[in-house]
Amino acid sequence: MTEKLAEIKDLHVLYKTDENTVYAVNDLNLTIYKGETLGLVGETGAGKTTTALSIMQLLPERVGVIEQGQIILDGIDITKTTEADMRLIRGERVSMIFQDPMTSLNPILTIGDQIAEVLELHRKDMNKDQIAKRVDEILKLVGLSAERKHEYPHQFSGGMKQRVVIAMALACEPKLLLADEPTTALDVTIQAQILKMMKELKTRLNTAMIFITHDLGVVAQICDRVAIMYAGEIIEIGTTEDIFEAKNHHPYTEGLFGSIPDMTKITRRLNPIEGLMPDPSDPPKGCKFHPRCPKCMEQCKTQNPQNHSADAHTIKCHLFAK
Amino acid sequence: MTDPKSKPRVPIKKKSQLLSIWHRFKKNKLALFGVVVLAAMLLIAVFANVIVNYERDALTQNMALRYNPPGGEHIFGTDGFGRDLFARIIFGARISLFVGVITISVSLIIGSVIGASAGYYGGKIDNILMRIMDVFLAIPQMIMAISIVAALGTGMINILIALSIAQIPRFARIVRSSILTVKYQEFIEAARACGTSNSRIIAKHILPNAIGPIIVQATLNVASTILIIAALSFVGLGIQPPTPEWGSMMADAKSQMRYHEYLIIIPGIFIALTVMSLNLIGDGLRDALDPRLKN
Numbered sequence: 001m002t003e004k005l006a007e008i009k010d011l012h013v014l015y016k017t018d019e020n021t022v023y024a025v026n027d028l029n030l031t032i033y034k035g036e037t038l039g040l041v042g043e044t045g046a047g048k049t050t051t052a053l054s055i056m057q058l059l060p061e062r063v064g065v066i067e068q069g070q071i072i073l074d075g076i077d078i079t080k081t082t083e084a085d086m087r088l089i090r091g092e093r094v095s096m097i098f099q100d101p102m103t104s105l106n107p108i109l110t111i112g113d114q115i116a117e118v119l120e121l122h123r124k125d126m127n128k129d130q131i132a133k134r135v136d137e138i139l140k141l142v143g144l145s146a147e148r149k150h151e152y153p154h155q156f157s158g159g160m161k162q163r164v165v166i167a168m169a170l171a172c173e174p175k176l177l178l179a180d181e182p183t184t185a186l187d188v189t190i191q192a193q194i195l196k197m198m199k200e201l202k203t204r205l206n207t208a209m210i211f212i213t214h215d216l217g218v219v220a221q222i223c224d225r226v227a228i229m230y231a232g233e234i235i236e237i238g239t240t241e242d243i244f245e246a247k248n249h250h251p252y253t254e255g256l257f258g259s260i261p262d263m264t265k266i267t268r269r270l271n272p273i274e275g276l277m278p279d280p281s282d283p284p285k286g287c288k289f290h291p292r293c294p295k296c297m298e299q300c301k302t303q304n305p306q307n308h309s310a311d312a313h314t315i316k317c318h319l320f321a322k
Numbered sequence: 323m324t325d326p327k328s329k330p331r332v333p334i335k336k337k338s339q340l341l342s343i344w345h346r347f348k349k350n351k352l353a354l355f356g357v358v359v360l361a362a363m364l365l366i367a368v369f370a371n372v373i374v375n376y377e378r379d380a381l382t383q384n385m386a387l388r389y390n391p392p393g394g395e396h397i398f399g400t401d402g403f404g405r406d407l408f409a410r411i412i413f414g415a416r417i418s419l420f421v422g423v424i425t426i427s428v429s430l431i432i433g434s435v436i437g438a439s440a441g442y443y444g445g446k447i448d449n450i451l452m453r454i455m456d457v458f459l460a461i462p463q464m465i466m467a468i469s470i471v472a473a474l475g476t477g478m479i480n481i482l483i484a485l486s487i488a489q490i491p492r493f494a495r496i497v498r499s500s501i502l503t504v505k506y507q508e509f510i511e512a513a514r515a516c517g518t519s520n521s522r523i524i525a526k527h528i529l530p531n532a533i534g535p536i537i538v539q540a541t542l543n544v545a546s547t548i549l550i551i552a553a554l555s556f557v558g559l560g561i562q563p564p565t566p567e568w569g570s571m572m573a574d575a576k577s578q579m580r581y582h583e584y585l586i587i588i589p590g591i592f593i594a595l596t597v598m599s600l601n602l603i604g605d606g607l608r609d610a611l612d613p614r615l616k617n
Contacts, residue, residue: 056515091517103508108530118516
């Protein structure tokens, strides 16, 4: 648990277009340890997917730019690797599961061929029979019958397609798996099955996972540590217990939990966080949350807050300055 | 999910890709008709010299036999020089199909490379390539072909060059636009996330998904190429007499249209049949190549 697998240092990602520049990720620091599951939580536009795409080096061409920072994976800074080397890393050491299983499979290749492709790319020493055997194994691993490998994606249901996508991602037993809202497109019962399976598989293969979601319930189920993102920054990070149980929280985290309906109380309305995410092309000065923060102080409007840590629990807020 | 143990499942036979495409294709009776007609044409073209003697029947003039109506010894009759029309039609099929297929293969390959690079890489490459294609597209196909033939001189190779150049921008455009529709889909991103290289993504993931419109366009273009070569020959810039070619045969007979109409009608029917069968096959292929329409 304590061995570092990947480290993101001072990551700044911009989306540059002719009209404006969007500051998608600002000064992000994150460490991922071997075999752990890290939940990345935040509302739409907080920069969760951008962070994942930066790790994959798959930011939209010509638009997405890593302006500053390092992403160190297994001792290599992948912001400096060439595209050709990156291709060897993708799928082999890091793989990604996309949000919508309906569209993340090629409709005209059989699922067996698609899983085999990953192996063909990264396991050059395996011959055809070995690859076919491995495909059968992986399909069994994700709970699909190997007989179905000659079928096309449209012959599968949503949950089963997501199993295929997971099989593809895990085919080479990567060290890091980026799961970008893998269960958002699925219904609740299937979601539970898939989560359970992912948890089992990652333990079995000892894969670390960054699990992107905005569902706090899912986070509690699957994650070891949780990072809360707001406007391209991590504003709070800690173990799942820290985030769910500890006394001190970033006001945004409190707001997030406050907006979950309480099963034990009668309330007429939900309690949302007032206001909207700041315009990412023109972020506010000081703490980025201050225009919406109920506990906003004078210094919040001008000074960017420091990280304040207690053990593994870190909060980026002026409230906890000593 | 079905438990494999609950009932003995019949092992699914692994159907090859081509076989399943064929199964879907043959459900379309019109397309099948097109294949039959085209296959007959191809057989005729390939075995032309087995069926008739080129020198004796298609080229040797015999004034005693001019304008024999169809039927009898010469089933399609004879033309103004006493040559057997049947023999000339058969050898004409060779020229038309040969030029059509070669032209389309050449322009399809070159056009696909241009269109695929433009569509996939986008940006400057896209702009430069497609503006060049636009220049070619701005000139009507027929005029382009005429001017290239006029510049290079008549002859089979020059006609092939002229027709291919005229067709390349059409393929480049269609390939580019099909690639653009597929390029932004998530499975392309997913393929990149697996470490697939650009050329492999284009060849394995994008083109097969975009093949439908390309194939349809190709078959339609074979048809239009056959029409253009007939038209070129008709105006005297195409295949030169005495080589039999459907268009030039019609041109030769145009002064006799009122008295010996079969000299125009029969080559016309053959052009129409070939073009129609290609169009039917194109439609059938478009449906058959899409596995989502399988059931």
